[in-house]
Amino acid sequence: MTTLVTGIAELTTCDPTHPDAEDEWGTLHDAALVLGDGEQVLWVGHSGTRPPDADRFLDLGGRAVVPAFVDSHTHLVFAGDRSAEFAARMSGTPYDGGGIATTVAATRGASDDALRALLHARVAEMRSQGTGVIEVKSGYGLDLPTETRLLRLAREVTDEVTFLGAHVVPPEYRSRRTDYLDLVTGPMMAAAAAYARWVDVFCEPHSPHAFGADEARTILEAGRAAGLGLRVHGNQLGPGPGVALAVELGAASVDHCTHLTAADVDALAGSGTVATLLPGVEFATRSRYPDARALLDAGVTIALATDCNPGTCYTSSMPFVIALAVRELHLTPGEALWAATRGAARSLHRDDIGQIAVGARGGLTVLDAPSQLHLSYRAGVPLSHRLTVGL
Numbered sequence: 282m283t284t285l286v287t288g289i290a291e292l293t294t295c296d297p298t299h300p301d302a303e304d305e306w307g308t309l310h311d312a313a314l315v316l317g318d319g320e321q322v323l324w325v326g327h328s329g330t331r332p333p334d335a336d337r338f339l340d341l342g343g344r345a346v347v348p349a350f351v352d353s354h355t356h357l358v359f360a361g362d363r364s365a366e367f368a369a370r371m372s373g374t375p376y377d378g379g380g381i382a383t384t385v386a387a388t389r390g391a392s393d394d395a396l397r398a399l400l401h402a403r404v405a406e407m408r409s410q411g412t413g414v415i416e417v418k419s420g421y422g423l424d425l426p427t428e429t430r431l432l433r434l435a436r437e438v439t440d441e442v443t444f445l446g447a448h449v450v451p452p453e454y455r456s457r458r459t460d461y462l463d464l465v466t467g468p469m470m471a472a473a474a475a476y477a478r479w480v481d482v483f484c485e486p487h488s489p490h491a492f493g494a495d496e497a498r499t500i501l502e503a504g505r506a507a508g509l510g511l512r513v514h515g516n517q518l519g520p521g522p523g524v525a526l527a528v529e530l531g532a533a534s535v536d537h538c539t540h541l542t543a544a545d546v547d548a549l550a551g552s553g554t555v556a557t558l559l560p561g562v563e564f565a566t567r568s569r570y571p572d573a574r575a576l577l578d579a580g581v582t583i584a585l586a587t588d589c590n591p592g593t594c595y596t597s598s599m600p601f602v603i604a605l606a607v608r609e610l611h612l613t614p615g616e617a618l619w620a621a622t623r624g625a626a627r628s629l630h631r632d633d634i635g636q637i638a639v640g641a642r643g644g645l646t647v648l649d650a651p652s653q654l655h656l657s658y659r660a661g662v663p664l665s666h667r668l669t670v671g672l
């Protein structure tokens with residue numbers, strides 16, 4: 282079953298190799314698409330050169346189309362509510378990463394069905410705003426049975442599942458951290474390998490609850506030995522070893538990158554590690570933003586993601602993150618859209634998503650607007666939604 286999509290005023294393919302691409306973002310005006318089963322892209326080009334026939338026809342009436350957003354960093358499986366913590370922080374209480382314990386207690390106490398309902402509602406919220414592939418981390422169980430449950434539930438909604446048993450040291454292990462490291466790198470990692478594609482660690486010496494460089498290395502090396510790809514939460518609360526460690530170990534992504542030295546930027550520039558920026562966190566914690574321009578100027582590949590989580594950024598909105606990146610990180614709208622699609626896909630080592638090219642199957646997002654510029658120009662307006670055909 283094929284669908285010919287016309288009436289696309291502006292198509293941002295994020296594929297600059299398209300022969301009709303007008304700029305580095307792979308933009309085409311007055312474009313058309315042919316989609317096959319599973320939203321696979323079969324043809325992309327100007328409407329005047331479109332194939333004459335298809336099984337179905339869809340006229341978008343002059344709207345803009347972009348690749349479905351790739352949200353490459355989320356913590357979607359949790360129970361409980363921390364809105365009061367947010368309110369306290371907004372009135373001046375500093376954040377040190379300890380509020381996670383609140384979520385851990387609620388999540389351990391929640392049934393599979395309750396967690397599944399919460400997870401599916403959050404995924405639906407993301408989809409309704411134009412997000413396609415979503416990465417989902419564990420990390421609110423912090424014991425063997427609950428971490429395993431969270432990974433199993435995450436796997437029900439995505440292939441991009443990340444084991445984050447090393448989110449923080451749970452309270453019952455605070456006086457015996459090495460016992461917790463043994464649990465994470467031993468039984469938890471063995472159980473995680475059945476569901477997860479990635480392992481992640483919150484490497485942050487500025488939080489007493491997170492992990493230092495040596496601990497993070499131990500966890501990442503155990504993950505690699507278990508066949509998992511590597512991701513790192515690094516350099517969020519202050520300068521630290523996360524970026525250097527991620528680059529040294531060949532991690533796919535190091536996320537946050539809020540406090541970077543010149544040496545960190547140089548290391549990323551010479552590496553295949555993507556710098557994933559999460560400006561919703563700085564917004565929701567009223568913190569300084571990362572220096573995205575320094576990263577781009579050095580040639581680093583950046584991604585944008587929500588970090589959707591109950592503590593430091595409970596937004597599910599990639600359009601909001603794009604608008605923040607333009608306003609606060611000084612990205613151009615094109616750079617921000619690229620980072621939220623193709624850049625995020627690279628952080629997941631995926632070429633089949635985050636772009637609109639023949640063979641891609643990451644989905645399409647339609648904007649009720651004539652141009653992708655409106656994503657940041659009209660911040661907060663619900664313009665974007667997933668294109669669905671044949672439903």
Ligand SMILES: [Zn+2]
Nearest residue numbers: 354356514588
């Ligand atoms: Zn995170």
